[in-house]
Amino acid sequence: MAEFRRGYGAAPWHLLLLIGCFAVTGWIVLRLAGEPMAGRMLIWFLGAVIAHDLVLFPVYALADRALRAGLGRRDTPSALNHVRVPALAAGLLLLVYLPGILGLGDGVYRAATGLEPRPLLARWLAVSGGLFAVSVVVYALRWRRRSG
Template sequence: MTEFRRKYGAPLWHLSLLLGCFAVTGWIALRLAGEPTAWRMLLWFIGAVIAHDLFLFPLYALVDRALRAKLGGAGGRSALNHVRVPALASGLLLLVYLPGILGLGGDTYTAATGLTPQPLLARWLVVSAAIFAGSAVLYALRRRRLRAGVDIGGPAD
């Protein structure tokens, strides 16, 4: 087993998990092979990969680096995570609701839900603000607990 790990570079469970992922991906590809709109899904996927790798990743890596430089230290890492997690959640929600926010597929949305897509932007902004506010409150509570633990000489979690 040690010889396998040395040659492969990772434990056996890693290879097993990777092969399972390839099996699921292959099954999905076979299911989509007969689909008449499969090329549109493939085009969307390739576009999303290109947009992420060429534009979004460098952008949020730059923002993350700037925040790390500004916050610095161990306490800064904790604060940075309280920005990263809500930003990720807000970004994922934007990705899911962006077509509706941009007004694309409004007729389909209205036919499926009986509602109009106009309030989606305002709702996304409110939910994003609530996520960031919740994270800020959690960070403040953790800082307060840490300071209280340090002030009384007890261990800080």
């Protein structure tokens, strides 16, 4: 076992998990290969990978580094996580609702539901503000309990 770990670099369960992930990915690729939109999905996926790895990751890594520098050494992990979690949730919500926020697909929404598109930007801002507010309250309660 130790020799396997030394040669592979991780435990055997890690290799089994990776093989399972590749099997599921291969199954999905085979299922999508016959779809007429497969080429467009592949282009979208590659674009998302490139956008994340070359644009988004450096941006949020720099933001995290700036936040760490701004907080200094005082209680950095806890305070940092109380900013990271709502920021991640707000970012994911923005990613999901960005087409609606930008007004792309209003006609499709109207045709599918028979309703007028709603003001998603205001709702996204309200939910994001609420997430940060809850995080501030939780942090304040934790800080008070620890110091009191």
